[in-house]
Amino acid sequence: MRVALFATCLADAMFPHAAQATVTLLERLGHDVAFPAGQTCCGQMHINTGYRRQARNLVRHHTDVFEPYDAIVAPSGSCVGSVRHQHTTIARDAGDERLAARTAQLATRTWELSEFLIDVLGVEDVGAFFPHRVTYHPTCHSLRMLRVGDKPLRLLRAVRGIDLVELPAAEQCCGFGGTFALKNADTSAAMLADKTGHILATGADVVTAGDASCLMHIGGGLSRLESEVRPLHLAQILAATDGSRP
Amino acid sequence: MTTFLGMPHAPRGVGQLRGDEPFPAAAHKALADQQLRRNLGHATATIRGKRARAVAELADWEQLREAGEAIKAATMARLDEHLVALEAAVTARGGHVHWARDAVEANRIVTDLVRATGATEVVKVKSMATQEIGLNEALESAGITAVETDLAELIVQLGHDRPSHILVPAIHRNRTEIRDIFLRHMPGVDPGLTDEPRRLAMAARAHLRAKFLTAKVAVSGANFAVAETGTVTVVESEGNGRMCLTLPDTLITVMGIEKVVPTWTDLEVFLQLLPRSSTGERMNPYTSTWTGVTPGDGPQEFHLVLLDNGRTAVLADPAGRSALHCIRCSACLNVCPVYERTGGHAYGSVYPGPIGAILSPQLTGIEDNSSLPYASSLCGACYDVCPVRIDIPSILVHLRGEHVEARTRGRLPSAEALAMAMAAWAMGGPRRFRFAERLLRLGRVFARSGRIRSLPPPLSAWTAARDLPAPPAQTFRQWWRTRPGDGPR
Numbered sequence: 136m137r138v139a140l141f142a143t144c145l146a147d148a149m150f151p152h153a154a155q156a157t158v159t160l161l162e163r164l165g166h167d168v169a170f171p172a173g174q175t176c177c178g179q180m181h182i183n184t185g186y187r188r189q190a191r192n193l194v195r196h197h198t199d200v201f202e203p204y205d206a207i208v209a210p211s212g213s214c215v216g217s218v219r220h221q222h223t224t225i226a227r228d229a230g231d232e233r234l235a236a237r238t239a240q241l242a243t244r245t246w247e248l249s250e251f252l253i254d255v256l257g258v259e260d261v262g263a264f265f266p267h268r269v270t271y272h273p274t275c276h277s278l279r280m281l282r283v284g285d286k287p288l289r290l291l292r293a294v295r296g297i298d299l300v301e302l303p304a305a306e307q308c309c310g311f312g313g314t315f316a317l318k319n320a321d322t323s324a325a326m327l328a329d330k331t332g333h334i335l336a337t338g339a340d341v342v343t344a345g346d347a348s349c350l351m352h353i354g355g356g357l358s359r360l361e362s363e364v365r366p367l368h369l370a371q372i373l374a375a376t377d378g379s380r381p
Numbered sequence: 382m383t384t385f386l387g388m389p390h391a392p393r394g395v396g397q398l399r400g401d402e403p404f405p406a407a408a409h410k411a412l413a414d415q416q417l418r419r420n421l422g423h424a425t426a427t428i429r430g431k432r433a434r435a436v437a438e439l440a441d442w443e444q445l446r447e448a449g450e451a452i453k454a455a456t457m458a459r460l461d462e463h464l465v466a467l468e469a470a471v472t473a474r475g476g477h478v479h480w481a482r483d484a485v486e487a488n489r490i491v492t493d494l495v496r497a498t499g500a501t502e503v504v505k506v507k508s509m510a511t512q513e514i515g516l517n518e519a520l521e522s523a524g525i526t527a528v529e530t531d532l533a534e535l536i537v538q539l540g541h542d543r544p545s546h547i548l549v550p551a552i553h554r555n556r557t558e559i560r561d562i563f564l565r566h567m568p569g570v571d572p573g574l575t576d577e578p579r580r581l582a583m584a585a586r587a588h589l590r591a592k593f594l595t596a597k598v599a600v601s602g603a604n605f606a607v608a609e610t611g612t613v614t615v616v617e618s619e620g621n622g623r624m625c626l627t628l629p630d631t632l633i634t635v636m637g638i639e640k641v642v643p644t645w646t647d648l649e650v651f652l653q654l655l656p657r658s659s660t661g662e663r664m665n666p667y668t669s670t671w672t673g674v675t676p677g678d679g680p681q682e683f684h685l686v687l688l689d690n691g692r693t694a695v696l697a698d699p700a701g702r703s704a705l706h707c708i709r710c711s712a713c714l715n716v717c718p719v720y721e722r723t724g725g726h727a728y729g730s731v732y733p734g735p736i737g738a739i740l741s742p743q744l745t746g747i748e749d750n751s752s753l754p755y756a757s758s759l760c761g762a763c764y765d766v767c768p769v770r771i772d773i774p775s776i777l778v779h780l781r782g783e784h785v786e787a788r789t790r791g792r793l794p795s796a797e798a799l800a801m802a803m804a805a806w807a808m809g810g811p812r813r814f815r816f817a818e819r820l821l822r823l824g825r826v827f828a829r830s831g832r833i834r835s836l837p838p839p840l841s842a843w844t845a846a847r848d849l850p851a852p853p854a855q856t857f858r859q860w861w862r863t864r865p866g867d868g869p870r
Contacts, residue, residue, distance in 0.1 A: 142857050144808065148818045149850065151857035170861050176808040181801060183759060185781030189805035196809065224775070228782075279761035308718045312758025317842045319756060321409045324846035325418075325722045326758070355847030358832055 137167045139204035141245065143214045143347070144176035146368075150347040153368035157210045157248060160261060160374040164252075173200040179217035182225060184314045191229045194222045198237050206255065207245040210370045212277025212345045215247040220280055247277060248370055249286040249345060259293045265375045266296030269367075270339035272330070272353065274346040275308050287345055287369055294372060302342075303333045311352035327356040334364060345369045389483065390746040391691035396484040396515040397543070398691075398745050400729015403752035407727035408719075417553055421724050424552045428715045431661025432766070438663070439653075449654050450770040452647045453706035457696060463608045463641045464687060470611025474673020476683040481635075483690045484514035490686050491516060491600065491633055492523045498631050498682075500525070500597045506615060506622040507531030508602025509547060509709055510635045510688055512731040516600065527600065528592050530621040532585050539566040545725030545733065547711040548659050553724050556581060589621060599625035599680070603636040604708070605651060606685070609644045612672040613685065616655060616665045623669050632671075632680035637688050639705040651708055654768035658710035691744035700779045704739045706769045711736075713763035713773060719756055728753060735763035739776040747784045754780035796839070815858065824852045 138161055142154040161168050178193030197218070201207050209215050219242040226235035252258055271291060277283045291299050310316065310326025330353060334342050342357070342364055344350050354366030391398050400407060411417060436442050456463055468478040481487035495503055503520065505511065505527050517527040517538075529538040533551040537544050540562040544550030551559065560576040567588055574584055601622065605614040613634055615622050626632060642648055656665040674683050696702050714720045714734030725733030730741035730750065738757055742750035754777045763773040789798060807817035827833045828851030836844045843849065 144814070147857040148821055149852060151853050151855060151860055154857040155860060170858070172858065173811050175811060175814040178808075181805060183778055183781070184797075184801060185754075185778075185783075185785035186798075186801045186805070187782045187785070189801060193805065193808055220775075221778070275758070275760035275762075279765055306762075308758045308760035308762070310718070310758060312760070315755065315758045316847075317839055319405050319408065319719070320842035320845060321405065321412050322719055322723055322756075323758070325412050326718050327846065351850070352847065355843070355849055358848035358850075359834075359846065 136206060137169060137204070138251075139169050139171055139201055139207045141174060141177075141201065141207050141209040141214065142170065143209055143211045145351070146210055146347045149351065150368065153210045153347050153370050156368065156370040156374035157208065160370060161208065163374070164256060164258065164261065169204065171200050171204070177214045177217050177222075178225070179214060179221070180313055182217060182221050187225060187228060190225050191231075194225050194238060195234055198222070198234065198241055201241060201245070202237065205244060206251070207241070208248060208251045209245070210248050210345070210368060211347065212247045212274050212281050212283060213348060215245055215250075216276040216280035218242055218245045247281055247283060247345060249277075249283050249290055250281065252290060252373075253286045259289050261290065261293070261373050263294040263373050263375050264296050264378055265294050265372050266298075266378050267341050268298040268300060268339045269341045269343055269372065270300050270302045270334060270337040271305070271369075272302055272309065272334070272342060272344040272349065273305055274344050274349045277345045278306060283345070290369070290373060291343070296378065297372075300337045300339050302337055304329070305333075309349050309353050311349050313348070316352060324356075327352060331356040331360060331362070335360075335362060339364060341365050341367050341372070343367050343369050343372055388694040388697050389691070390694050390749075391513075391744045392483050392485055393745075393749070395488070395519075396513050396690075397731045398513060398741050399749050400727075402729075404727055404729070404756040405752065407729065408723040408756070411723045411727045416555070417724050418722065420553055420555050421721055424549065425715045425721045428549075428661060432658060432712055432715065433661075435657040435661040435663060439657070445650060445654055446768055446770050448650045449708075449768055450706065452642065452650060453769050454703070456641065456643060456647070457639070457702060457705060460638065460641070460696065463643055464638055466643075467606055467608040467611060467641050468687075470608065471613075471673055471683075471685050472611075474611050476611065476673040476685055479684060479686045481686050481688050481690070484688075487514050487635060487686055487688050487690070488516055488519035491635065492519055492525070494631070494633055494684055495520065495525050495598055496523065498598050500631075502526045502528060502592075502596065503598040503600050504528050504530050504592050504596040504625045504629065505534075506599065506601035506625045507534045507550070507617070508600070508635065509731060510602045510637050511600060512544060514635070514688065514690060516635065528589075528596075530589050530592065530625055531617070532582065532619060532621070535585060535589070536562055539563065543726060544731060546714060547709050547732065547734070547736075549711075553726070589624075593621075593624040593628055596625070596629045598631045598633065599629040601626060601632065601634045603634050603640050604655070605648055606636060606641050607643075607645055607648055608641050610672055612645075612670050614648065615669045616652070617667045617669075618660060618665055620667050623667050626669050626671065627679050629680055631682040631684075633684045633686065635686045635688055637690075638692050655708055655710055658708075658712040658766065658768040691746075694746070695740075695743040698743070701739065701743050701776050703771050704736070704743055704776060706771055707736050707740065708769060710768055712766040712768065716762040716766050717757075718760060718762070719758065728756070735773045735777075736771070739771075739773055739780060742780055742784075747780060747787055751784045751788070754778075754784060818856045818858075822852050822854075825854075827851075
């Protein structure tokens, strides 16, 4: 299967290892991965901050870039959530029914990484080896927009050598919320303090999640606390085979 | 762009739908109150657990939610017809129906009705609608004392406080604080009162019993009104509401127009959804229903005030109108990570939490509550628990769009709007995006040992509590180009 990587703007610019790991993993599983070079951003930040007019152009651009591909995979629940649950609304609000139909079609072929592995490829054991203590934070949009359920945990449980520890109050938001972290910085920081407290209580060496954005927030909080706990994208654990901590 | 021009919003200067300051400023103060954080954390966690257990008992919970959503949507689509049917049924059974365009009109109607009885004191059943319109203050300025009889509402009233939760108005108080309020403000209270819950309840009971037995007029809200028979319904836990609904000679009910349901069959769905969602009980202890007046039994005069106060304006927006489906269970407050930390007062309106963040700005018009749609991380926990499946996150996003459009109309762009325009330009194509990535890499000069600890405004809001990693030396797309045989495709 020829798969298009939707790297997401954040991973491309700030967390390239998450996108690289996605490529490594999919190629190891025998798939030809394409990176459509025209891709930029799905427009979620503009949509969720209220800038619908600008978001329309980004939605159209995203659709143009990815439409030729059969399967589109992203290392992000949030960006896939936007493609699947927001793009059609944005197009329809703009009165562009043709674009709305195209986005609705594209949404059915766009997958978050854990969904793609389990639902499309039908694999749980991806052949990873990661001998470290790991706790998993289910990101809000993967959990409640995409309903990935325990798919990421099933993938993690199949990783050899892993010591997977449960995160208390795992389903509570870390407080990122895109521009929420800036507009309501105090409330966001209060939510983050509880999240990092729970992570530290697990004694894990690594906190993982399916979204680089939430990990940037959680990692930023842990770094400020001078904690040794490393934030690592789910793809990086699933791609690991040599036992080192990437 | 979807709101019809000329549809009136809730008027300014009356009632409690607007705060004194934007949400972030109010939240900043609330977050500093450690006692408040502890009280809320404890209370919301307890109710969350109860609700989850009560809901898990029902195999058809999701179907019930869908039924609730469908009934509300169908009712709103013909709201005018159902209201007229309700009026006819109530009138036929000896009640009187009054139509109030807004808070001012509703307050005047109720004040005139109380005045006509000659009473100077009324007992009240806990009611969000009368809080919304500021009825107690309006009555007070007419020389009429309104006595709240719901225990938590009484605590709020005695403490000259404001409610901070739809169901548990005094959720921000613990029992020691409640004892202190009683000792300070409850006439004739035992000075040896302890903070034992039973002792506190007995003190309130003695205080309220005297009020019930002397009151000539009661004022209530309504949870539902069944159009086919003209039956009004109040659900509650304490029985104090039923005292008010049965003992006085005159009963005045103020009800938002969205509370009507067509038939008793519809009511059945909501009487299952509401208690499990709100208190986590299979059934609430008291469900009172009354139909007009019954000679020789209960109040002999009944007035129903139908309140608009911005609701028709909400109804006019197809993308936001499902906010009117709310049955005031407050499940969304209890699961909201923002509400749990800031409490209800930070929202400024009597409707706090996620539902308040979409309802208040629509009732007042977005200009007056413009910070509320942003008071959410869009985590979606509210949508999951809503018994009538209101898609709160999508409406929050919709209202943000309405706000940005209202703000930019004919004005110079804000710094945020400029930043968003620049970002949209940079993301408009791969060349520009690569250019932006090169600019971003300049951010490495801010980094020490791979992390950035301090940035200028507005990004200082981030670095106040979090670090940022230094931008990587190589972006993903640069790495991709270095792969043998790959290059741009």
